[in-house]
Each structure stands twice: as structure tokens, then as C-alpha cells.
Amino acid sequence: MSNITTNNSGELFGHPKGLFILFFTELWERFSYYGMRAILVLFIYSSISDGGMGWTKEEALGLYGWYTMLVYLMSIPGGLLADRLVGQKKAVMIGGVLLCAGHLVLAVPGQAAFFAGLTLIVLGVGALKPNISTMVGGLYKKGDIRRDKGFTIFYIGINIGAFLSSISVAYVAELYGWHYGFGLAGIGMIVGQIVYVWGQKFLKGVGDFIPKKSESGEDNRKALTKVEKDRMLVLFLSFIIIIVFWGAFEQAGGLMNIYTNEKIDRTIFGTEIPAGVFQSVNSFFIMTFGTLVAAYWAKRRIKGLEESSLFKMAIGTIIMGTGFIMMTAAAVDADASTDGKGALIWLILAYFLHTIGELCASPVALSFITKLAPVKYASFMMGAYFAATGLGNKVAGLLGEYSASWGELETFTGIAIFAILFGVVLILALKPLKRLTHGAEDGEAEVA
Template identity: 65%
Template sequence: MSSKTIQPHQKELFGHPIGLYVLFFTELWERFSYYGMRALLTLYIATSATAIDPGLGWSNKDAIWLYGWYTMLVYVAAIPGGWLADKFLGQKKTVMLGGFLLCVGHLVLAIPGTTAFFSGLLLIILGVGGLKPNISTMVGGLYKQGDIRRDSGFTIFYIGINIGAFLSSIVVGLVAYKYGWHYGFGLAGIGMLLGQAVFMFGQKYLTHVGNFIGASGSDADKEAMKKPLNKIEKDRVIVLLISFLIVVVFWGAFEQAGGLMNLYTDAKVDRSISIGSWTEIPAAVFQSLNAGYIIIFGTLIGGFWIWWKKQGKESSSLFKMAIGTIIMGLGYVFMMFASKEASAESFGKAAMFWVFLAYLFHTIGELCTSPVSLSFITKLAPVKYASIMMGVYFAATGFGNKLAGSIGEASQLESFSGNMVVSKQAILPFMAKDSIEIKNAEREIVTIHDYPINQDKNFSLKTKVYVENGEVVYKELESEKNLNSLFELSTKEDSNTKELLATLTERKITASNPYHAKLVFEKDKDKAQITENKGDGKDYGVSFVLEEQQSEVEYATFKWLVIFTVAFGLLLLLFLKRLKKLTHGAEDKERVIHDETEGFELADN
């Protein structure tokens, strides 16, 4: 809408337009569905296809690869979503369409099967593309230009996002843990249905925002659509595009949460706990930490920046984004400590408090950057390109997510792989009976005490690995039994054995200072589906990585995330004055505006 249009009287609640709370609860439930699904995604992809609750059975590296592409496409879809709103439907109708696609997509994920899984992901990508940029733009449209409440309004909106993320990471994670992956996905879909219902029933509080201005009868609106950008508007677009580079860097580092940090927490953090029947916290539940911290600290940090500005100190959006990037990057210092602690002993694990501290710093950095970025766009974006610019912002977020996936993927070593070459009888002495969950004839999960191989389950052997007389030797960690006869590595042009031997030889790994590996024996997923083959002990593959080498790569990843993000934030501060000139004072005269009879707009001259 144009900045000249006169709008109806706007009701307020707790000092903000009541429409903010409609958008708050809509986004709360939309993010409940998205983050609930995201908390399960890499874990589901990487879970063995022969597990009691089967996943896709991909490697950690491939799981992070898919996660990176998916999270990128989810946000890149915001560009066509913003274009559709600005050119044809308006923000409100595009949000409605995106919400419908999300409902369908999340519920399709509840259907078992690979086809349903990828179809659900595609629908979610399209749905988020329609909803995400436009609902955020509508929040900005609730406030007049120069209203200091805009930033705090976005912080409140952001708290809604994270209440949804906090609840879903716990509830969806626990439901998936207890009842199965697809029940978790289904619960996420129910959350989206609630969000769609809130948006539909709250329309009477949103009559003045999100409408397609191309269909307006106002001459001012029609003129605004046709008029080319002036010098001030062009400069503001330039500074917005530069700020999107900050967004890519920030989310490239931050979004290790759903990939690398999720898998690291699952494998190398001591999650033991004794609460009722709980003996271990599911890794997916740790995804709730970020959202929980935002709920706790969101208004505090928003209030701090308002106080800081009133003291006459630097508080521009670009300054906040630079500080946020630095603080977020420093969170990985705690993951460096966690990595050192976990690698201090063979198959060691790090204490949980390192993860708590890392997420705390990530959250403080996020609160200084993400809601501020959303508000910044609505302050500077030309009105006729409002949704498109918000779409570009989310596309930058998507590229940051893809960067995060690439970084996480690079931090996971390719597994050495081969095949078990002995009979079941020959390998039984190397394993013990264990409590195993299986599904009985009634499809109920029951626990039995048996050898894993009798139930076609995965099993693992912790080993020492070293070089002796020019050969790679594998010995069981506790018993010192030689395991070389149990399996052989795959022979390729670049032989696994030659590569492993070269690595161990170069590092001078001998019996006195061995490396370690967990040999994972996994039944071929297709053969495991044949009932008459159950328990035959055949068709087992073997895979492993060298624990010490993997720890080195993870530590280096955390270290370079710290160095790059802090250096980038400092560089941004160095050029802050030049960048602020391009905003032409858009943030210089902010104040509280309660004039409820005038219209609400995005950027103005």
C-alpha cells in the first residue's frame, strides 16, 4: 500500500497492533510444524533402514548433503513467493496459499515410503516459499515509517516463531522417539493446520495489510507501482543487498544446529539422564535449546537495544547484525572444548553443558541479527518491491543453509567400507546378547534378549586400528582379539585398504599408539525385507571412520567457524559508517508512534 493511504482505526494490545498477535500465533504454529520436522530430518535420513523404526539408511555425510539442499530450497522459494505476492495476489492471499501447501506437505510426510517423503518435502518447500516472506512483510506493514516499536514488534513476532520451535523440538522429538518417525511428522502437520486456522479466523484484524496494491482503486497506489526508483530508494536497495551477504555468512555458521551439531550431539555428547523411565535424552530434543533461550532472552535483548539507543550509542541495524555475527561465532568456542573433551579418550563423550553454552551464544547472536534483519528490510524496501526484497532475504538465508550443509558435509569423513566374510557362527563369539526392540505379529514393539544378528539388526565392535609389518591390523578394544578375518574392505581403483594403510603409515600409527574405529555391521536393507532370510547372518556390510581423524576434522570445522564469523563481523564494523550513509537516515528519527488514523507502510522517502 502507499504511504499516503488513510486506513481504519487500528486496535492495539500491549502497545502493539492487535494484528501482530494474529501473525504471531500463525507463525508460531507454522514454525512448530517446520522445526518439528527439521529436528527429525537428518536423524531419520541417517537411521538404518533395518532399524526397529526404519529410516532411509543414508550415511551421515549424505544426510547432511540432503539437509543442506532442502533447507536452501525452502528459503530460495521465497523469491517466487514474494514475486507472486507483489505482482498478482498480495501478501495475504499468498500466505493463505502457502499455508495450504504446508498442511498438505507435512501430512504427506506422515505416510511411510520414500515417494511420500520426497513429495512432502517438495510441498513444504513451495509452502514456505509462499508463506515465509509475506507474513514477515505483513508484520512490517503494521507500523508507520519511523515507529521505534517496529524492531520490538519483530522481536515479539520472533518469540512466537521460537515458542513454536521450542515446543515442537521437544514434543515432536519425543513422539517420534516413542511411537515412530511418521507419527512425529504427522504431529508437525497438525501444528500447521492450527496455524492455518488462526490466520483464517484472524482476517478481520488484517484488513489493512497484505493486500495487493495493484488492484487498489487509489491513484497514489497505482502511481507508486509505475514510478521508477529514485536515488534514495536505489541506495537503500544496495545496502539491503550488502546486508544479505551478512545473512548468508550468519546462517551458514548458525545452521550447523540441524546438521553437524545435531549429529555430533547424537554421537559424541553424553546425554545420560535419570528422570523416571528416561535414561538418555533424545538428540532431537536438544534442538529446543535455541528456541527456549529466545523465549527467555528475546524481550530482554530487545529492551537492551532500545535502552542502548536512548543512551545515544550506536544502535543501527547493521551494527546489531555485526555484533550478533561475532557473538554467534564465539559459541563454537564451546564446541571446540567439547571436541577436545570427547577426543581425550577412546570413544569418549563430551559433557552436555558445552552444548548448552554453545546454543546460548548462538541464540544471543541470533536475537541481535535475525529479527533486526527482518525489521531492517521493511524500513528500507521500496513499497512495490516489499515482498520480493523479503523473498531475496529468505533466499540469502537459504544460501546460508546450503553453505551450512556444505560445511557440515565436509566435516564428515567418507567411511571405509567392505563386507563381512565369515558365517554367523564365526562372529557370534565377538558379540553379546542384548535387549532388542522388535515388532511382533501384531506390529507391537516388544523387547527380547537375543544376539542382534539373529534379528537382522546392526551391531558394532569397538576396535584398535594400527599398522604392523606393512598391514592394517584390527583388534577388539577390550579383548585384544584379532578381527581381520571377519571382513574385507571393498577393492576399487583407489583401494580402501591402500588409502587406510597410507593414512596410518603417514601418521606413524602403531600398536603402541593405535587409532580407534567403531566397526558397524549392517544387513543389506533389501535382503533384510525377505522374511525367510531372517537371522541367516549373511549380506552384512561393514563401515567405519577413524575416530581420531574424524575428531580432528570436527575440531577444525568448529575452529574455522569461530575465526571466519568473528573476522567478518569486525570487517563489517570497519565499514559501518559508509554503509549507513546508503540508508539516508532511515533509522535516525525513530520514536513511538500511536497515530492510529493514518496508514502503515514500508519504506518512504
Template identity: 55%
Template sequence: MATSALKPHQKELFGQPIGLYILFLTEMWERFSYYGMRALLVLYMTTQTIGDDRGAGLGWTNQEALALYGWYTMLVYVMSIPGGMIADKLIGQKKAVLIGAIVLCLGHGVLVLTDIWAFYTGLGLVILGVGLLKPNISTMVGGLYKQGDIRRDKGFSIFYIGINLGSLLATLTVGLVVAEWGWHAGFGLAGVVMVLGLINYLAGQKYLKGVGDFIPSKNDENEVSYGKLYSKLFSSPKQLIFAGILLVASFIGWYYMDWSYGLLFVFLTAIAALLMMIYKELDTQVYKDRFLVLLLSFIMVIIFWGAFEQAGGLMNLYTETNTNRMLFGWEVPTVMFQSLNAGFIIIFATIIAGIWAKRKLKGKEASSLFKMAIGIIIMGFGFLFMVFAVKDFESSGPVIEGISGSGSAMYWLVLAYLFHTIGELCISPVALSFITKLAPVKYASLMMGVYFAATGLGNKVAGIVGESASEFGELTIFSGIVIFTVIIGILFIAILKPLKRLTHGAEESERVLKNEEAEGFELADN
């Protein structure tokens, strides 16, 4: 990343550069705007055009809404790849964050309007804005510290608290605003707080001098670009033929399926070609083995987010229609249940990190692959409570206003989100750390981009799975997720020893407490 090698003298507050708190607040308000809008999205799309107390929605079917939700959440992550490249090659992180914040303000502002063109335009602007801001603001946090600064890990932990605090505040307040003033007031609130984030960022520029500025990269033989790798594909017959087969299959999918899926297949073909070329370029068997293990870990990433992101989609819709949300005479807004994840993260992050650290100190299994497999299993068991919720609904009948015992109970959702959060804390920060341990330094940035692509694909899978509920029903979908995720987790545990051998001791020499404690809040950087 293009950051200044020489850090200017930084004024401090509580032992950290003041610039950290500027970035903390900027990211907190950005995450507020994102998670607030995300929590409303499928509910707004599925509310009938005649509306209810919250105003008219788009009147879409659940299947249509979840399809768009999948595309939206996927593109938010995928756009982080070009967003990082633009910062590195053209404008630097500081300007990228500024432009991203401005675009986000425009996007949320447009969403206040009720026209359908405004809806699509607003979503597109939010995707572009997050793509520019999200990957680069984290890089700027690292740029506040000189190499070897012992404050860095704690600084990132503080920064990631802001991510979860923004999510928590958004999901606690946006639902109340929507209940009182309607859908577009909720979208407007997301825009207002993003403006606060932008003002904070602009006002704090004096504390960010020399951080995230664009520095043209010098010719470096170790520097790798997507373009160089793709150009080498044409001189690699085997890889070219395989990529060609995938591309033909993509166009067949384009012809026989929806055009959007054709584009998705083309995108996956591009990723596959990139991975094949990286593998070919690796010059030792150790690197090749580690690369294969890394790719297998991405499978777990895709599966995890494909299940976890039901929170904003299918689970959100289930909460809205099938859950009795009355609490002491007050109906809890559906959106508020989204706050459980962020709240549980803040409560349990250091606890979970401490448990893994103690296991490692005692010589018990605590490798990254093991944590990720356990995380998938725990998250999968969370959907078991959604199975119980569906059974509860079937026995209690539809939700009837003023009738206690109708619909499914709220505590099933609380338990589901608790297990999902614990699973997330086992896999999300670990996956990011695992990339830095296994990827060759030369390809570390590229593999981080592939990680974002895998996360985005997982989000799209979540939309596809959620869509299937219209045909197969919630019980089948939730049960299927439980069975599939638990089986996948067990399979990875079963092959853990050979996979660890293929890492060639990449994790054995790491410092236990430093890494584990730093992972505590790195969770939900999603």
C-alpha cells in the same frame, strides 16, 4: 504489497485487533510444524534402515543427509520470493496464506508414509507451502493497522513471540513423540498442529475482513518488477557481458559438478544480474553508495546463516552420536537441544535490545553494521564451545550407555546455543531493519527478496560446510568456523567508519527507543 488502504473496524483484545491473535496462532503452529520437522530431518535420514527404537530411517551417510538438508532449507527461503509475488500480483496475501497452509498440511501428511517417494514429495510440498505462507502472513499483520497506528510495533513483537513459541514447543515435544512412537509419528505431529493452524485461520476469517485481500495494482511509475529490470539488461552492454560470463561459468559448473550446483550457479547469476540492474537504475550517488553497503551487509547475512544453521545439521548429528545426553537417569532426546535457541530468544530478546538502546543513548557505537559484526563474532565464539566438546569427546571416548563421563558433556552444547542465540539477536532483526533504512523505497520489496535469497544461500552454505566434516572432521570444521567468523567480524569493524560514511547518515535521524524496542522479538523470523 496489495492490502486495503481503509481498515475496517477491528474488534480488540488487550488493546490489539483480534485478528492479530488469529495470525499469531496460525504462525505459531506453522513454525511448530517447520521446526519440528527440521529438527528430525538429518537424524531420520542418517538412521540405518534396520532402525532403532525410533524405527527405520533412510540409512544415508552424514554427507548425503547434510547435502539435502542444505538444499531443503535454502529452497524454503528462496520460495518466499515467488510466494510474495504470487500474492501481490494474483491472489492477495489472505488466499496465499490459506493455500500455503493447505499445502503444508498435505506435505506433512505425506511425510507420515514410509515410501521414499513420499519423503521427497512431502519435502517439496512443505517448501511450496512455507513459500506461500511465510512472507504473506507477516504482511497481513501490518495490514491490521492503519498508517501511523502506534500499536503496530507492539503487535509485531507479539506476533514474533508466536514464531519462537512455536519453535520452542516443537523441539520440546517432537523428540518425545519420536522416542515413544517413531519417526513418522513425529512427522505426523507436525501435520496435526498444522491442521490446527489451518482450522484457526479459517475460523478467524471474520476478524481479518479487508486484510490481505487482492487489489489489482494501478499503473504506478514507481512500481518495479523483476521482469522490467531483466528486460533492461539487454540494453546494457557491460552488465549483459558480465551476466553472460557468469552464465557460461554456471554451465561449466553444471557440466563438471553435480547438476544441482549448476542450477545453483544459474540462480546466483540471475541474482547478480538483478543487482547490477538495480545499481544502474539508481539516479543519485547517495543511493548507489547505500546500495553497495547493503550488498556488503548481505555478505554478513550469508556467512552468519552458513554457520548458524549447523544447528539443524552437523551439530544435530554431533549431539546424536557424540554427546552424553543422560540426565538423572533419563536420556534427553537429541531434538530437545534445538529448543535451546527458541528458549534463549524468549529470555534474552528484550535484554539484548535494551543493551543496544542504552549504548545508543549514551552516544556509543550502536550502528546496524556494528551490531551485525558483533553478532557474527559472538556466534563464532559459540563454536569455540563445540571445539571444546570435540576435545572432551576425544579424551572421554565414545558414549557408552550407563557410563557417566563417556562422550562429550551436554553443557558444551548449552553454551554454544547460548552464544549463537545472542549473536542471532544482534544480526537477524537488525538486517531486516537495515534494508528498510538503506534501500530506496522504490526497490525496498525487491531488496527484501534479495535478503531472502541471501538467507537461503547461507543455509545452503551451511549444508556444504557440514558435508565437509565427513572429510575433515568436526574439530577442523568447528575450529574453522570460529576463525573465519571472528576474522570477518573484525574486518567489518575495521572498515566501519568508511562504510558508515557511505550510508550518508541513513541511521542518524532514527528514533532510538521506538526502533530498538521493536527489534526485540524480530529475531528469529527464520
């Protein structure tokens, strides 16, 4: 299994220095991923004369769904790779190398290079994503309230990378061609790998592989206790929330991206903005409101109000669902306008609400797993979380495909209603779900 105990490399801004190595590594890894994602669907369905692949929109959304699903499904074997063979630290290193290769191969024109690049990225994300997240949890001792804050900081790093790449990669692709955009994403991944290699000295004792026994000498093959089984059960149940949340949220890279390109008035001060640039709006809002949302939940904790991880995830799903009401308004606006395009403000409001929902649900879910998962299954459970994210991405792709026959207005409205109702049902089921955690989130306090 992997060792996830805290390290002794000192602190920076009240957190272990290793957090900031993982922060910048993930920043650049997400720069590469989201930069490529911002132009992927647009590249696939653009005409061959425009440098694209010339597929239909339905085919492009179908491939997007399969790709994003497989990217995250590979987190399960990636977690097992760490738990059983090499440890989290080496798994992240292997994933980084594969990602560098994959993004650079995408910069080469040709269908064979395109699919080879996607395959390498799928394998690379599978090895890196679950294990770098588990390493963040391993920086903190049990019961350290800074863990949630640490994951929020880490999450902001993810979105700084996504923000910078969505703008820069989209503009490079627009001005110089699709493959130059893919190449810029690859350069970002190389920078992230350099940061990770350089920062190993700050990650001593975190993510190392220890066969058979933990530091305490406990045999990791021992059967799970009743408490551990209950906690595993609630984690698997929480993955249903993840599938629903990301199934709706990930319309951003597919259906909403195409809708923005075709049916949103993107002209600002006389200049039409490339559709891919608006993929940066979500990241901008996360950087702007990330600490404020974290502070809000911390204040609720101080007041003794409900702020469990499951409650936050439910509220996040409801808020995200209301974002699709804004997209419904955009569709109504587009249908009523003479040029067939809706106002940009509806898209911005949708991204704002999606972001607040994401900040309530996603970083909290990552922290929740590191609190509840048995140590010997830490990377596997993080991998299962990302696999649930992958299934959500596939659901997103299917919804995007079906929207061609359903209509965008009906699709956006249906997603809004389902997400809001699902969040309400989750709140109603909160007490029995919390009992299964056996107080894993109780008694958290600041750790010096």
C-alpha cells in the same frame, strides 16, 4: 504490488491486534517446520531396520543442505507472487494450505511420499515466509519505533513454536516412530492455518493486493530514485551477512545435531535424552532472553549509543561465532574422554551464545528490510532475504559434509574464527554502509 499500510483494528498490549494473529500463525507454522527439522537428518541417516532411510551421514547432510536452501530460495517467487499477483495476505493463505498438505504427506511411509512432502513444504514456505514477515512491518507506520519491538515479539512466537515442537516431535518420533513425529508437525500447521483464517478481521488493509498504483496514487512502475537505489544496494550487501550468519548457525540442525547424537553425553539424571530434543534449547533461550536483548538495545538508543541494524547484525555474528569456540571445547573434551563423548555443558553454552547472536541479528534484519525496501518491492526484498538465508543453509550443509574429511574440531574452530573476523570487518565498514541508508533509521519515535 501489496499494500503494507497500517490497519485500524485496535491494539493489544501496545501493538496492533493483527500482530498477535500473525504471531500465533507463525508460531504454529514454525512448530511444524522445526519439529520436522529436529528429526529430518536423524530419520534420513537412521538404518532401515530402525525405520529410517539408511543413507550415509554425508548423504543426509547433503540432502538437508539442498532442502533448507530450496525452502528459502522459493521465497523469491513467493515474494513476486504477492507483489505482482495476489498480495501478501492471499500468498500466506496459499502457502499455509501447501504446508498442511506437505507435512501430512510426510506422515505417510515411503520414499515417494517423503520427497512429495518435502516438495510441498518447499513451495509452501516460499509462499508464506516472506509475506507474513512483510505483513508484520505493514502493521506499523513509518518511523514507529514499535516496529523493532513488534518483530521481536513475532520472533519470540517463532521460537515458542520451535521449542514446543523440538521436544514433542522428537519424543513422539522416538516412542512411536518417525512418521508419527512428522504427523504431529502437520497437526501444528493445521492449527496455524485455522488461526490465520479466523484472524482475517484483524488484518484489514494489511497485505492486500493493489494493482499498478499505491494508495497515494503513485505509479508503482516509476523508476527508483537515487536514495531508493542506495537503500536497495545496502540491503543486498546485508544479505552477505545473512549468508555468513546462517551458514554457521544452521549447523544446529545438521552437523551439531549428528554430533550431539554421537559424541555428546546426553544422560541427565540417569536418562538419555533424544538428540532432537536439544534443538529446543535455542528456542528456550530466545523465549527467555528475547525481551532482555531488545531492552538492552533500546537502552543504548536512549543513551545515544550506536545501535543501528547493521551494527547489531555485526555484533550478533561475532557472538554467534564465539559459540563455536564452545563446540571446539566439546570436540577437545570428546577426544580426551574414555567414552569418546564431550560434556553436555559445552553444547548448552554454544546454543546460548548462538541464541544471543541470533537475537541481535535476525529479528533486526527483518525489520531493517521493511524500513529500507521500496514499497513496490517489499515482498520481493523480503523474499531475497530468505533466499540469502537459504544460501546460508546450503553453505551449512556443505560445511557439514566436508567435516567428515576435515574433522569436527577443525570445522568448529574454522567457523568460529571466520565468523568473528567477519563481524569485526563489518564494524570497520559501518560508516560507509550507514551512509547508503540515507537516514532510514533516524528519527524513529513512539507512535501513539
